[in-house]
Amino acid sequence: MRYRALDRAGNVSAERSVEFTVVAPQSDDTTAPETSATVTGEKNDAGDYIDMATVTVTASDTGTGVNTIEYAIGADGAWQPYTGPVMVHQVGTHTVRYRATDRAGNAAAAKSVAFTVVAAPRGTPPRRPPV
Structure with a gap:
């Protein structure tokens, strides 16, 4: 960083510099x-989710605080920043992995939740979103 001073009389000091590192x-x-x-x-009698499942991830840290939360869909899915609930619409069995890191760099081990999404039975009227 370079600096110099100016007084009220208009005198200017020679330019100087200083180096420093912020850590x-x-x-x-x-x-x-x-x-x-x-x-x-919404679940059916077998415990499967009808048409859609919503996964909500939470993390807490009493030390330096949570820095990032990530999730991935499937065993090989790419990690993505978690910004809000993840909605899974595709019919089938799914696994959502999740993890978090705090501001000190401590990473939680990845965990996962597994669930199945099934199509609504035929003849069932479409669900209306809550008002």
Whole structure:
């Protein structure tokens, strides 16, 4: 960074410079965030989700705080930033993986939830969104 000074009389000092590095403060936080996920939606008698399942992920960290939450659909799905509930419409059995990292860099182990989405039985009137 370069700097110089100017006084009220208009005198200007010679230009000088200084170098410095900004680093994050050290933390004694060594505990990863706690994570959980819930799956919601309308279920049939077998416990399968009809037409859609919604996965909501939560993370908390009492140390430095949660920095990122990520999710991936399927065993090989790419990790994506979690920004809100994930809606799964495709019929079939699904696994949603999730994980979180805190501001100190501690990463929670990946966890997952598994569920099945089935099509609504024929002759069932379409569901209307809540008003």
